[in-house]
Amino acid sequence: MAVFLSSPVKPTIHLTVFFNPNPKKPIFKCSCSLPTVTITEPEPVFTSVRTFAPATVANLGPGFDFLGCAVDGLGDYVSLRVDPGVHPGEISISEIIGPSKLSKNPLWNCAGIAAIDAMKRLGIRSVGLSLSLEKGLPLGSGLGSSAASAAAAAVAVNEMFGKKLNQDELVLAGLESEAKVSGYHADNIAPAIMGGFVLIRSYDPLELMRLNFPEEKKLFFVLVSPEFEAPTKKMRAALPAEVGMPHHVWNCSQAGALVASVLQGDPVGLGKALSSDKIVEPKRAPLIPGMEGVKKAAIEAGAFGCTISGAGPTAVAVVDNEEKGKVIGEKMVEAFWKEGNLKAAAVVKSLDRVGARLVGSVRK
Amino acid sequence: MAVFLSSPVKPTIHLTVFFNPNPKKPIFKCSCSLPTVTITEPEPVFTSVRTFAPATVANLGPGFDFLGCAVDGLGDYVSLRVDPGVHPGEISISEIIGPSKLSKNPLWNCAGIAAIDAMKRLGIRSVGLSLSLEKGLPLGSGLGSSAASAAAAAVAVNEMFGKKLNQDELVLAGLESEAKVSGYHADNIAPAIMGGFVLIRSYDPLELMRLNFPEEKKLFFVLVSPEFEAPTKKMRAALPAEVGMPHHVWNCSQAGALVASVLQGDPVGLGKALSSDKIVEPKRAPLIPGMEGVKKAAIEAGAFGCTISGAGPTAVAVVDNEEKGKVIGEKMVEAFWKEGNLKAAAVVKSLDRVGARLVGSVRK
Numbered sequence: 001m002a003v004f005l006s007s008p009v010k011p012t013i014h015l016t017v018f019f020n021p022n023p024k025k026p027i028f029k030c031s032c033s034l035p036t037v038t039i040t041e042p043e044p045v046f047t048s049v050r051t052f053a054p055a056t057v058a059n060l061g062p063g064f065d066f067l068g069c070a071v072d073g074l075g076d077y078v079s080l081r082v083d084p085g086v087h088p089g090e091i092s093i094s095e096i097i098g099p100s101k102l103s104k105n106p107l108w109n110c111a112g113i114a115a116i117d118a119m120k121r122l123g124i125r126s127v128g129l130s131l132s133l134e135k136g137l138p139l140g141s142g143l144g145s146s147a148a149s150a151a152a153a154a155v156a157v158n159e160m161f162g163k164k165l166n167q168d169e170l171v172l173a174g175l176e177s178e179a180k181v182s183g184y185h186a187d188n189i190a191p192a193i194m195g196g197f198v199l200i201r202s203y204d205p206l207e208l209m210r211l212n213f214p215e216e217k218k219l220f221f222v223l224v225s226p227e228f229e230a231p232t233k234k235m236r237a238a239l240p241a242e243v244g245m246p247h248h249v250w251n252c253s254q255a256g257a258l259v260a261s262v263l264q265g266d267p268v269g270l271g272k273a274l275s276s277d278k279i280v281e282p283k284r285a286p287l288i289p290g291m292e293g294v295k296k297a298a299i300e301a302g303a304f305g306c307t308i309s310g311a312g313p314t315a316v317a318v319v320d321n322e323e324k325g326k327v328i329g330e331k332m333v334e335a336f337w338k339e340g341n342l343k344a345a346a347v348v349k350s351l352d353r354v355g356a357r358l359v360g361s362v363r364k
Numbered sequence: 365m366a367v368f369l370s371s372p373v374k375p376t377i378h379l380t381v382f383f384n385p386n387p388k389k390p391i392f393k394c395s396c397s398l399p400t401v402t403i404t405e406p407e408p409v410f411t412s413v414r415t416f417a418p419a420t421v422a423n424l425g426p427g428f429d430f431l432g433c434a435v436d437g438l439g440d441y442v443s444l445r446v447d448p449g450v451h452p453g454e455i456s457i458s459e460i461i462g463p464s465k466l467s468k469n470p471l472w473n474c475a476g477i478a479a480i481d482a483m484k485r486l487g488i489r490s491v492g493l494s495l496s497l498e499k500g501l502p503l504g505s506g507l508g509s510s511a512a513s514a515a516a517a518a519v520a521v522n523e524m525f526g527k528k529l530n531q532d533e534l535v536l537a538g539l540e541s542e543a544k545v546s547g548y549h550a551d552n553i554a555p556a557i558m559g560g561f562v563l564i565r566s567y568d569p570l571e572l573m574r575l576n577f578p579e580e581k582k583l584f585f586v587l588v589s590p591e592f593e594a595p596t597k598k599m600r601a602a603l604p605a606e607v608g609m610p611h612h613v614w615n616c617s618q619a620g621a622l623v624a625s626v627l628q629g630d631p632v633g634l635g636k637a638l639s640s641d642k643i644v645e646p647k648r649a650p651l652i653p654g655m656e657g658v659k660k661a662a663i664e665a666g667a668f669g670c671t672i673s674g675a676g677p678t679a680v681a682v683v684d685n686e687e688k689g690k691v692i693g694e695k696m697v698e699a700f701w702k703e704g705n706l707k708a709a710a711v712v713k714s715l716d717r718v719g720a721r722l723v724g725s726v727r728k
Contacts, residue, residue, distance in 0.1 A: 066617035201621045209624055209633075242606040248615070248643070253430035255616040256623040257565045260573055263627045269573075279612070 041123050042161040048081035049159045050360035053151035054195070054352040055137055056144030057221060057316050058187035061277040061307045062254035068187035069197040070352035071221050074143065077134040077359070078111055078152035080160055086128025091115050098135025106131070113177035114150035118157035121169055129157070141225050142310035147188035150177035155193065155356040167194055168206055170356075175206075183236070188310065195355030197262050217265035219351050220325045222298065222317040223309065224332040226342035230288055235311035238283045247278045267320040271304020274318060281307055288313045290340020297335035301328040322348055405487045406525040412445035413523045414724035417515035418559070418716040419501055420508035421585060421680050422551035425641040425671045426618035432551035433561040434716035435585050438507065441498035441723070442475055442516035444524055450492025455479050462499025470495070477541035478514035482521035485533055493521070505589050506674035511552035514541035519557065519720040531558055532570055534720075539570075547600070552674065559719030561626045581629035583715050584689045586662065586681040587673065588696040590706035594652055599675035602647045611642045631684040635668020638682060645671055652677045654704020661699035665692040686712055 054075040058068035086092045093104045093112055106112025111133045119129070131153065137145040154173040158165045165173070174189035190198040190208050201207040213219060243251075254276040261269030275295070285291040285308060294315045298306035302324055303317035315332060319325045329346030336344035418439040422432035450456045457468045457476055470476025475497045483493070495517065501509040518537040522529045529537070538553035554562040554572050565571040577583055607615075618640040625633030639659070649655040649672060658679045662670035666688055667681035679696060683689045693710030700708035 062616065063620070064616070065613045067620060199617065199620050199624060201617060209621060211624060239609060241609055243609060243612045245603060245605055245607060248607045248612050249429045251612070252426065252428070252616050252619040253563065253565060256427070256431060256563050256619045257573060259620040259623045260563065260575060260627060263624060 041125055042164050044082050044127055044160050044364065045162045046082075046160055046361045047364050048079065048362045049156050049358060050077060050079045051152045051156040051159060051356060052077050052359045053148040053155065053192045053356035054354075055223075055349075056147055056188045056191045057223075057309045058144060058185070058191075059280065059308065059310055060258060061274040061281065061305070062251045062279075063187075063199075063258055064251075064277065064280045065185060066187060066200045067197065067255070067258065068144070068191040070191040070195045070355055071143075071223065071349040072352040073349050074136060074223075074347065075192075076111075076136050076145070076148040076152050078149070078156045079132040079134070080115070080153075080156040081130050082160075083128050083130035086130055088128050089119070089125040091119065091129045091131055093133065094130045095132040096135065097133070099139050101139070102133070102135070109133070110146040110149040110177045110181055111153035113180055114173050115153040115157050117173040117176040118154040118165060118170070121165055121173060122157070122161050124157075124161065129160070131156070138225065140229055142230065142308065142312045142314040143223065143225070144188035144192055144310060146181045147174060147178060147192040150174040150189060151192035151356040153177075155358070159358045159361070168208065171208065172206060182311075191355065193356045195353045196351065199259065211259060211262045213262050213351055213353075214265035215353075217267065218320045219267050219270070220319050220322050221349050221351070222303065222319060222325045222329045222332065222346060223314055223349060224294065224317075224329055224336065224344050224346045225314040226288070226290070226336045226340065226344035228288065228313045228340075228342050230311060230313040235284050235287065238287055239280060240283060243279055251277060251279050267318055268304045271306075271318045274305035274307050274316075275299070276305075277307060284308055284312060288340070289342055290336045290338070291315060293339030294332045294335040297331045298328055301331040303328045306332075322350075405489055406528050408446050408491055408524050408728065409526045410446075410524055410725045411728050412443065412726045413520050413722060414441060414443045415516045415520040415523060415720060416441050416723045417512040417519065417556045417720035418718075419587075419713075420511055420552045420555045421587075421673045422508060422549070422555075423644065423672065423674055424622060425638040425645065425669070426615045426643075427551075427563075427622055428615075428641065428644045429549060430551060430564045431561065431619070431622065432508070432555040434555040434559045434719055435507075435587065435713040436716040437713050438587075438711065439500050439556075440475075440509070440512040440516050441500065442513070442520045443496040443498070444479070444517075444520040445494050446524075447492050447494035450494055452492050453483065453489040455483065455493045455495055457497065458494045459496040460499065461497070463503050465503070466497070466499070473497070474510040474513040474541045474545055475517035477544055478537050479517040479521050481537040481540040482518040482529060482534070485529055485537060486521070486525050488521075488525065493524070495520070502589065504593055506594065506672065506676045506678040507587065507589070508552035508556055508674060510545045511538060511542060511556040514538040514553055515556035515720040517541075519722070523722045523725070532572065535572065536570060546675075555719065557720045559717045560715065563623065575623060575626045577626050577715055577717075578629035579717075581631065582684045583631050583634070584683050584686050585713050585715070586667065586683060586689045586693045586696065586710060587678055587713060588658065588681075588693055588700065588708050588710045589678040590652070590654070590700045590704065590708035592652065592677045592704075592706050594676040599648050599651065602651055603644060604647060607643055615641060615643050631682055632668045635670075635682045638669035638671050638680075639663070640669075641671060648672055648676060652679075652704070653706055654700045654702070655679060657703030658696050658699040661695045662692055665695040667692045670696075686714075
């Protein structure tokens with residue numbers, strides 16, 4: 001265990017004023033006593049770890065900007081190892097498997113930024129780390145790609161050093177990364193780390209509410225991603241600056257109904273609430289070719305509700321049966337082609353209730 | 365049982381155009397066949413009934429206009445009796461115990477309007493009724509006074525004729541009354557009829573969600589009513605027409621947190637959400653002298669949260685202990701006097717989980 005001497009508490013300062021023959025030039029004598037405090041830096045528990053963080057669906061209709069959930073079986077992997085070749089206290093990105101346009105500079109990479117923040121929070125100064133990122137999620141798809149990388153990285157660092165950080169600290173490390181990529185929004189990073197549905201109650205201080213969808217109830221997400229780029233910034237610019245009072249009250253009530261449906265394990269109510277946004281979706285849907293037709297096709301095929309996932313272009317529909325979800329997915333793909341002239345691919349996934357986790361490790 | 369012949373389904377109409385020697389003046393011959401349908405009118409089960417409906421707290425902070433709850437032990441009573449002296453199918457208000465300014469004309473009285481609507485829904489045409497209203501709630505206090513009268517009356521009519529109307533129909537009967545008094549808002553009338561917390565999901569069609577606060581958890585409301593008139597219309601005029609996007613997102617998230625706190629039985633979280641409104645309360649509180657100081661005093665005395673009840677002027681604070689509630693109430697009364705120069709009275713009440721109900725009856 002590395003040990004440092006530091007002074008995180010205020011030093012006691014005694015100021016003594018002596019008799020002064022020249023009153024215009026006072027003499028002060030300072031006798032400072034700096035209490036020494038021992039700060040311990042955690043040592044790595046493993047030589048290497050491998051973590052996974054799931055895809056997330058944020059902006060859940062009327063849950064815009066404060067409610068998100070994690071979906072199972074889609075996500076990013078991070079492998080992290082102690083690397084004597086890396087400067088102590090620093091991190092290096094050795095490899096990125098997936099999109100070539102991602103930077104290997106850890107200061108410009110979602111995983112890198114979150115890992116550095118987690119290391120800072122742990123006070124890591126003696127160990128250098130090497131990180132490999134395996135992207136399972138496409139960029140700019142509306143499935144929380146950057147959050148998945150950040151979550152996997154923050155959790156990898158935390159696991160490496162014995163899980164000293166709590167969930168809120170991990171979310172804050174991920175938020176540091178999200179802030180640089182898409183804005184200071186926790187509705188992807190929080191469920192990516194915590195799993196399930198998470199309500200962001202406040203940022204200052206960070207307050208998160210885990211909303212448990214009952215274990216015994218089934219919920220499936222039909223995720224249909226078209227070949228279309230919907231940059232987060234453009235989608236954000238489409239938002240209205242002001243909301244009329246009736247629409248505000250409507251969306252608030254639907255947000256309440258959405259939360260109640262989650263906690264009561266009611267996929268039908270959840271779908272209905274998901275479909276009910278009168279503020280954001282009406283502005284964004286026209287920017288994604290075919291989206292309105294895709295939503296209609298999903299509902300006609302039996303989905304309980306449908307909206308844009310995150311800032312799009314992925315469309316998300318909900319249902320309580322996997323097979324039915326596949327049929328709905330096919331109809332949505334057809335609609336993207338027919339109404340938007342876009343190729344699209346569908347997957348049906350269940351709710352991820354775990355969040356970012358260790359999937360492999362080599363002990364020291 | 366009285367039996368009527370009526371035609372609630374569309375009649376079949378056959379239009380026949382005959383040869384017409386004068387084409388400018390067409391001849392139509394109409395042969396209408398009206399199908400006869402038997403409609404049964406329920407008979408009274410009792411000669412008289414007495415009902416109670418509780419006070420309600422609406423506009424629960426960020427739950428503005430869509431969330432309300434019922435409070436135990438405060439409310440209005442309605443006594444209803446079959447009266448051969450009243451024209452069949454009609455209702456007469458025989459007595460109002462309480463504020464003198466209420467009209468005895470049933471068309472201009474909350475209880476009367478709701479009772480008439482309930483009678484219409486039941487198809488009562490053969491029996492005349494006489495209604496006595498006992499006001500337990502002051503008018504314009506923000507405690508759902510008009511809704512309590514309407515709820516007690518609608519339920520009294522329904523009980524009288526064997527409970528043929530369901531909860532939604534009773535709420536609709538009450539809404540008919542609310543619409544004429546304070547606007548088409550169900551956040552008082554729905555909890556007054558159903559008890560507990562009720563979320564108004566939509567009006568067209570009416571969709572209500574009962575939010576169960578767990579039975580084993582305690583919740584008390586400290587209700588402090590100052591001697592001050594805050595007319596609903598004036599308070600409604602104080603609302604902003606538009607809401608900035610950040611405030612909209614904030615209030616939506618707090619509405620979600622409020623709903624989650626109710627369902628999870630978390631009075632601390634509930635209080636916090638109650639206190640968090642950034643849209644309505646900041647506009648209305650300055651119109652009630654001392655309200656801001658009262659809220660501060662409530663929180664300082666240990667309340668989990670505090671806001672304006674309904675459109676005011678009553679202040680409502682929440683806590684999980686009755687004795688603590690009484691102390692908080694005293695501090696709030698003090699603050700109304702000190703900060704607003706208003707006399708006020710405090711009561712501490714628990715959640716009413718039942719809603720409007722029969723409290724007495726005389727069988728035929």
